Amino acid sequence: MYPLRRNRRLRANAAIRSLVRENHMSANDFLVPLFVVEGSGRKEEIPSMPNYYRYSLDLLKEEVKSLWAMGLKSVLVFVKVPDNLKDNAGTEALNDDGLMQRAVKTIKDVCPDMLVMTDVALDPYSNYGHDGIVEHGKIINDDTAELLAEMSVSHAEAGADFVAPSDMMDGRIGIIREALEDEGFTDTGIMSYSAKYASGFYGPFRDALDSAPVDAQDIPKDKKTYQMDFANSIEALRETEMDIDEGADIVMVKPGMPYLDIVRAVKQEFDVPVAVYQVSGEYAMLKAAAAQGWLDHDQVMLESLMAFKRAGADIIASYFAKDVVSLLK
Numbered sequence: 001m002y003p004l005r006r007n008r009r010l011r012a013n014a015a016i017r018s019l020v021r022e023n024h025m026s027a028n029d030f031l032v033p034l035f036v037v038e039g040s041g042r043k044e045e046i047p048s049m050p051n052y053y054r055y056s057l058d059l060l061k062e063e064v065k066s067l068w069a070m071g072l073k074s075v076l077v078f079v080k081v082p083d084n085l086k087d088n089a090g091t092e093a094l095n096d097d098g099l100m101q102r103a104v105k106t107i108k109d110v111c112p113d114m115l116v117m118t119d120v121a122l123d124p125y126s127n128y129g130h131d132g133i134v135e136h137g138k139i140i141n142d143d144t145a146e147l148l149a150e151m152s153v154s155h156a157e158a159g160a161d162f163v164a165p166s167d168m169m170d171g172r173i174g175i176i177r178e179a180l181e182d183e184g185f186t187d188t189g190i191m192s193y194s195a196k197y198a199s200g201f202y203g204p205f206r207d208a209l210d211s212a213p214v215d216a217q218d219i220p221k222d223k224k225t226y227q228m229d230f231a232n233s234i235e236a237l238r239e240t241e242m243d244i245d246e247g248a249d250i251v252m253v254k255p256g257m258p259y260l261d262i263v264r265a266v267k268q269e270f271d272v273p274v275a276v277y278q279v280s281g282e283y284a285m286l287k288a289a290a291a292q293g294w295l296d297h298d299q300v301m302l303e304s305l306m307a308f309k310r311a312g313a314d315i316i317a318s319y320f321a322k323d324v325v326s327l328l329k
C-alpha cells in the first residue's frame with residue numbers, strides 16, 4: 001500500500017511506459033477499406049470523409065502498391081455502382097465482369113500477396129438501397145441469402161481470399177459456406193459481420209457509395225428489420241454463435257467505438273479471431289473535430305484505435321489505417 005506502492009513509478013518516463021505497455025499496434029492489425037468507382041483517372045474525395053477517396057481501377061493500382069509498401073497487407077473492397085445498373089434483383093452483383101470482380105483481379109495483378117476481402121451485400125447494387133431483395137415493404141431473407149451465396153462464388157472466382165457478408169440476413173453464412181464448398185472454393189474464407197447494429201454512424205459510407213435506403217412508398221427507410229437494435233448485447237452473442245456454427249472464420253462487431261463492450265464480450269465468449277469496424281461516422285467525427293482544432297488529430301486517432309486492442313479486437317478495419325501506420329513509423 002501507499003507509500004510503499006506508488007503506481008506513478010511505472011509512468012515516470014517514456015522508456016518505462018513503453019516497457020510496461022500492455023497493448024501494441026502495428027500495420028499487422030489493420031484491414032484497409034477501399035472504395036472503387038468506374039472510369040479512369042478518378043480519385044474522388046468523399047465529402048463527409050476528409051482525405052478518403054474513391055479510386056478508379058487504374059489509380060487503385062497505385063494505391064494498393066503504396067499500402068503494401070507501408071506494410072498494410074489486407075484490404076476490404078467496396079464498389080460504387082452506377083445508377084443505371086441498380087435493380088431489385090442484384091443482377092449486377094452477379095456479373096463476373098462487374099466492378100468488384102475487376103477490382104479483385106486488378107489488386108491481385110499488381111499485388112498478388114495482398115489479402116483481398118470483398119463486401120457481400122446488395123445495397124450498392126440495389127435501386128432501393130437495401131442489403132437484400134425488397135418485396136411488399138419487406139427485405140426477403142432466404143432469396144437474398146441464395147443470391148449472396150452466388151455473389152460470393154463470383155468473388156471467389158475473381159480471386160477474393162475472403163468474402164465479407166455485411167447484410168445480416170439469417171442463415172447466410174451457412175448458405176455461402178456450402179456454395180463455396182460446392183464450387184471447390186474450400187480455401188476461401190468468410191469474415192462475417194456478425195454483430196452489426198442499425199447505426200447512424202454509417203451515414204458517410206452511404207454517401208461514399210450512394211447506397212442509402214431510398215425515400216419511397218413501401219420501402220423501409222431504415223435497416224432495423226435486419227441490422228441489430230443498439231439496445232441489445234446478448235443478441236450479439238447469439239448472432240455471433242450462429243455465424244461461427246455456420247462456418248465463419250472471422251467474426252466482426254460494427255460499429256466500433258460505441259460498441260467496445262460487445263467487442264470484449266465476443267472476444268471472451270468465442271475462440272475465433274474478432275474484427276471490429278471503426279466505421280465512417282466515427283472517422284468523420286474525429287476528422288471534423290480535428291479540423292476545427294477542437295481535438296488533436298493524431299492523439300485521438302491513436303487513442304480510438306488502441307481502445308479496440310484493449311477491448312480485445314484482433315483485427316481493426318479503419319479509414320485511419322494509413323494515417324496511423326505513417327505515424328507509428
Ligand code: PBG
Pocket residue numbers: 119121122123131166167201202203204205206223278279280281
Ligand atoms: C453495407 C455496409 C455498410 C457499411 C459496410 N457495409 C453500410 C450499411 O449497412 O448501411 C458501413 C461502413 C461504414 O460506415 O464505414 N452492407
